[in-house]
Amino acid sequence: MVDRGVDRQGEIAEFYVEREYRSIGLGKELIEIAKQFFLNEKAGVAFVWTHRGNEAAMRLFKNAGFKEVTQIVMAFVPTDKLGELPGG
Numbered sequence: 148m149v150d151r152g153v154d155r156q157g158e159i160a161e162f163y164v165e166r167e168y169r170s171i172g173l174g175k176e177l178i179e180i181a182k183q184f185f186l187n188e189k190a191g192v193a194f195v196w197t198h199r200g201n202e203a204a205m206r207l208f209k210n211a212g213f214k215e216v217t218q219i220v221m222a223f224v225p226t227d228k229l230g231e232l233p234g235g
Contacts, residue, residue: 148188157185157193162204169203178211 185193197204
């Protein structure tokens with residue numbers, strides 16, 4: 148939960164259900180608990196992050212009431228002096 152002074156935003160940044168616990172409603176239940184937390188904390192908006200192509204996650208989040216939004220996301224990935232990723 149983030150309070151920027153003008154609004155409160157919630158975020159599910161990481162969400163994963165181990166394979167043996169899938170298809171039994173656990174993911175749905177966890178998302179509902181998170182949504183209730185956002186409501187209790189009076190979030191104006193809540194985000195969940197996933198990747199295109201992760202159809203199971205997208206279906207779960209859409210069924211829970213999340214909507215796709217158009218948003219520009221930019222990332223900075225530091226490189227070393229040779230232009231290679233650290234450790235690579």
